Amino acid sequence: MRRFWILKYLLIVSILLIVSNISEAAKGDKEAGKKIYERRCAWCHGWNGAGDGPAADFLNPRPRDFTSGIYKYKTSNLDNPFPYEDDLYKMIAEGMPGTSMPFWKDVLSSNDIWNLIAYIKSLAGLEGEPAAKINYGKQVSSSADSIKKGKELFIDRCSECHGDEGKGDAMKKLKDDWVGNRLWPRNLTKPWMFRAGSDPKDIYSRISTGISGTPMPAFDDPASKKKLTEEDKWHVVNYVTSIKNEARRIKDGDTVIKAKRLTGDMPKDANDEKWKDVESTAYPLVGQIIAKERFFTPSVEEITLKAVYNDKEIAFLLEWDDRTKSIPGDAKAQELADGELNEDAVAIQLPVTIPEGMEKPYFGMGDSGHPVNVWQWKSGTAKAEQSIKVMDATGFKNIKARDKADVTAKGEYNKGTWKVMMKRPLKTDNKDDIQFEEGKFTPIAFATWDGTNGEKGSKHTITTWYWILLKPPTGSMVFIWPIFVAGIVLGAEILIARSAQKK
Ligand code: HEC
Ligand code: HEC
Structure with a gap:
């Protein structure tokens, strides 16, 4: 019986081999x-x-x-x-x-x-297959010790381009070999954005032979002083895999920023401990292509948000990875820019009135029937401080800045990341301001500008509209009611649809 199975197995294998050869x-x-x-x-x-x-x-x-x-x-x-x-x-x-x-x-x-x-x-006259693969040696499994060794090697071999924390924020101007286009080293904390896979073996391959046509070097090169052994390459791989930042990952269906209710004081700034255990949400940014001047080549991919509120105020924490701190008038920052250098900036957009139901304002910057508020923070120049401006808009061509802003904002740049905190009273006595209400879904959208990437005015990135919900402590009726009502409406709709189908 057993022998029969072996024969059958051999037969299958040989058929498979023949088929695969064909x-x-x-x-x-x-x-x-x-x-x-x-x-x-x-x-x-x-x-x-x-x-x-x-x-x-x-x-x-x-x-x-x-x-x-x-x-x-x-x-x-x-x-x-x-x-x-x-x-x-x-x-x-x-x-x-x-x-x-x-x-x-x-x-x-x-x-x-x-x-x-x-x-x-x-097209390039390439024929046949290469003669030999990269040597993967013996994979070192990840451990605290291996990650530590990998980090030291990373600082020595990789940080000049990829930055101290791997966010690709290093201070070098890099170009490709084809047409001399600007190249940015990969942000290694977002492995889901890697071009050719982020399994340990993929990363090992990239380190071994580099990336042809780009300055990313081959660490197998025997002529290089920076050559890494097989074991060292695995340590670096383990370090790179360990710096993944899940908070930056965009999750499908994540459309609501849940502002957390605080009982005490609001956070003082972007680095306040109070932000630590607030849930974060990440949204994709795309180039603004509705109004002139259209923009196709953004450098910032996503923005990560947190929000908190208490009896009096609401605060937002806006975080995004930006490889360059763009300070016009700063010699080092100018060196990294191609052409004109502008300030980095970020903006929140909100409707003036919270719409009934789930209606959202016009996709762009509102329209005559749907005015919006825009809170825009700018990173400052060598001569001027950071600034915050509140604008009223009814479309791209109708934007008016106010003389005075009820919003305060402060940003900090550290190793490839901007963190900006914006704060405002929940209620104001200006009729053109949005008034925040607990338990209601309020539309909200975001924009960023990378000044080193030539972004300025309408040349910037945007998100679509999402929602912010001031989430009362659990058990509160303010929150339960809208969901309850929505449930009844949905139930009634299903019943009507069913009876219509029967007829
Ligand atoms: C001289 C600059 C430079 C150095 C040094 C460098 N890199 Fe890179 N690296 C780059 C650039 C530029 C890219 C992006 C290339 C592109 O997208 O065309 C890149 C891309 C990558 C990628 C992305 C692969 C993918 O599939 O998307 C990984 C991973 C990486 N580097 C790891 C490393 C590690 C680890 C080291 C150190 C052992 C290192 N790099 C050293 C410039 C560098
Ligand atoms: C919308 C534009 C677009 C289309 C359509 C497109 N590509 Fe690409 N492709 C690109 C870009 C951009 C790159 C280079 C990305 C980079 O350098 O990081 C690329 C790179 C590649 C590469 C190079 C990978 C490497 O390792 O260097 C291959 C192979 C490729 N494309 C094949 C194809 C084939 C085959 C098709 C059609 C079935 C196709 N592409 C259609 C934009 C496109």
């Missing part, structure tokens, strides 16, 4: 690949694959130039400059987070992808 031989038909390429890829990567499609000038990073044969992400070793077909498969199927390169696994069959690979390789 598919190996059939892997990639470049003529078929060309057709798919022209339909799906040419808009970005160009009709001849030179990375110069009609969309290319709006994108940073630019689409890859396939005629150069240089690829950024690979698992072949240093002696083999081009990637395995499996490496290319992964990039095409999974896409590249944080860039415009889409993932294709939902749209294209694996056959289509192999055909595409045959075609794009042919």
Whole structure:
């Protein structure tokens, strides 16, 4: 009986081997690949694959130039400059987070992808597979000791570009090898934004052979004084994996900022201990493209929020990773900027009246029927202090700054992160101000400006509208009522819909 099973097993294995050999031989038909390429890829990567499609000038990073044969992400070793077909498969199927390169696994069959690979390789005359893989040695599992060793190595080898805390905030101007576009070292605290995966093995691969076409060096390079041993590379990997900042991760469906009720005093500033155990919410930022001047190349990806209130006041903590502290008039800051240097800034947008139900104001900056309040903080210049301004707006063209603001704000920059606290009384006696009410869902939106990235005026990032809820202590009826009423309305709607269906 047992022998029979072994025979059966061997038979299956040999069939699988034969089948996989057949598919190996059939892997990639470049003529078929060309057709798919022209339909799906040419808009970005160009009709001849030179990375110069009609969309290319709006994108940073630019689409890859396939005629150069240089690829950024690979698992072949240093002696083999081009990637395995499996490496290319992964990039095409999974896409590249944080860039415009889409993932294709939902749209294209694996056959289509192999055909595409045959075609794009042919554009640079690449043939066959690399001769050898990166040597992964023996993986060191993560431990406090390994992370400590990794941190020391990181400070010595990586922080000059990736910053002391890995947020990519280092003080260097870096360019790519293709057209000399500005490059920013990756923010390593957000592994979900890595282009080519964030498993320990992926990070190990990047450290070993670097990223071709960019200043990110190969730490396997025998000629380099900074060369790392296999064991050391694993320590660095364990350190990098340990600095992940979950608070910055955007969670689908997280649309409400829950302001926490405090019994005592409000926090004094952005670093007050009182913020520590307040729940945080992160939202995506996109370039503002509704009003002129449209903006396609933002550098800040997300904003993280916390809010608290007491009997008298409400306070917001706005946090975002920004690689540069942009202080106009500061020589060092000017050196890092391309062209004009502006202040960094952040803004909160709120409607003047809390809408009934779940209606939100117009997507942009309100309209004549839906006026909004904008609280904008700016980081200051070498000569001027930080500032806060309250504006009334009824659309992009109708923005009026007030002489006096009821809002106070203070920001602090530390190792690649801005933290700004804004505070206002819950109620004011200005009819153009929003009046905050406990238990009500109030629409809220955010914007940021990175002054080093040329952001100024309407050139900035925005979020869509979300909600802020002043969440009373549990058990309070103020909070329960709206949910209760919403439940009854929903129940009634379902009943009506059902009876309509029956008829
Ligand atoms: C909307 C624009 C866009 C489209 C469409 C697009 N790409 Fe890309 N692609 C990019 C960008 C941008 C990059 C470079 C990202 C970077 O350098 O970090 C890129 C990079 C790549 C890379 C390089 C990976 C590496 O390791 O260097 C491959 C391979 C690739 N694309 C294949 C394709 C294929 C095949 C298609 C069509 C099925 C396609 N792309 C469609 C924008 C696009
Ligand atoms: C000379 C500057 C420089 C140094 C030194 C450097 N890097 Fe990088 N690194 C970069 C740049 C630039 C990028 C982004 C490249 C791109 O997106 O085109 C990058 C990207 C990365 C990525 C992202 C990979 C992905 O899939 O998105 C990781 C991980 C990384 N570096 C880790 C390290 C570690 C660990 C060290 C030290 C052992 C290090 N780097 C040293 C400049 C550097």
